[in-house]
Amino acid sequence: MEKEGMLKALNFLASKSLEVGTLVTDRHKQVSKFVRQQHPHIDHRYDIWHVSKGIKKKLGKLSKQADCDLVREWTKSITNHLYWCAANGIDGDDILKRWKSLIDHICDEHDECYHTTLSPEDRRKKWFTPGSKAYEKLYDILCSKTLLPDIKKLSSQHQTSSLEAYHSVVNHFAPKLLSFSYHGLHSRLLLAILHFNENFGRPQARTREGKERLAIAYTKAKAGECTPKPIPVPKTYIYVEKLMHKTVEYCTAGEKHEHSESPPPLASAYEHPDKDTTPSFSRYKR
Numbered sequence: 667m668e669k670e671g672m673l674k675a676l677n678f679l680a681s682k683s684l685e686v687g688t689l690v691t692d693r694h695k696q697v698s699k700f701v702r703q704q705h706p707h708i709d710h711r712y713d714i715w716h717v718s719k720g721i722k723k724k725l726g727k728l729s730k731q732a733d734c735d736l737v738r739e740w741t742k743s744i745t746n747h748l749y750w751c752a753a754n755g756i757d758g759d760d761i762l763k764r765w766k767s768l769i770d771h772i773c774d775e776h777d778e779c780y781h782t783t784l785s786p787e788d789r790r791k792k793w794f795t796p797g798s799k800a801y802e803k804l805y806d807i808l809c810s811k812t813l814l815p816d817i818k819k820l821s822s823q824h825q826t827s828s829l830e831a832y833h834s835v836v837n838h839f840a841p842k843l844l845s846f847s848y849h850g851l852h853s854r855l856l857l858a859i860l861h862f863n864e865n866f867g868r869p870q871a872r873t874r875e876g877k878e879r880l881a882i883a884y885t886k887a888k889a890g891e892c893t894p895k896p897i898p899v900p901k902t903y904i905y906v907e908k909l910m911h912k913t914v915e916y917c918t919a920g921e922k923h924e925h926s927e928s929p930p931p932l933a934s935a936y937e938h939p940d941k942d943t944t945p946s947f948s949r950y951k952r
């Protein structure tokens with residue numbers, strides 16, 4: 667599905683004579699392979715959150731092993747470091763160089779580091795001992811052959827979070843649990859787009875005294891930890907009013923708008939076997 671969706675998106679952009687310079691996606695393997703082979707001129711980058719999520723998961727597993735508790739204490743610093751590398755690296759090689767500086771840093775070796783003198787706060791955590799089980803296993807994760815090439819391709823400017831937010835709006839208008847007709851789903855997608863575009867990037871709400879409003883958020887990803895979250899101004903629904911006006915306009919004008927034809931269902935493209943003669947069905951027979 668991911669590859670199919672991207673294929674359609676790229677074809678759509680090409681049909682509008684738009685050339686894709688940079689593409690930011692998650693680490694979906696089929697997509698990476700497809701871009702590498704079919705669109706070698708596109709600069710393919712990875713969303714930091716998705717890479718960070720993968721590392722965090724591995725570190726979480728490792729921290730549960732015997733003598734590896736220290737990994738838990740360092741997990742947040744390690745993922746923060748990933749964001750810092752992507753934000754400050756000039757290019758892929760520089761991002762990777764910054765990432766690798768972590769390997770010595772966690773052992774209290776700072777020759778390759780980019781920071782100035784460490785404050786007592788920075789020295790609060792225990793350092794790793796080279797050669798220890800925790801360090802060796804951590805090293806394998808941080809410098810794994812599959813991770814390092816992806817670190818080089820971290821996106822420094824654009825992330826996929828707004829797309830993710832859009833998908834959650836689509837999920838609201840067209841829940842995956844329910845099935846809709848072709849035109850039903852199409853209409854719901856259009857509504858989701860109108861709603862998203864009208865409400866995306868709302869400014870932070872303010873109190874009567876003019877102070878910015880914040881909420882305390884507890885997220886599943888940061889088990890037990892709370893973070894301040896800006897409260898945006900309330901949503902607006904101007905698009906609903908506009909749609910109503912248009913509908914009334916069309917109806918009073920007595921105009922008729924015919925639906926375009928729905929495409930045939932996906933399953934109709936496949937061969938339908940005969941239940942009585944197909945051998946794989948026979949074992950279900952009494």
Ligand SMILES: [Zn+2]
Pocket residue numbers: 770771775776779780781
């Ligand atoms: Zn350091």
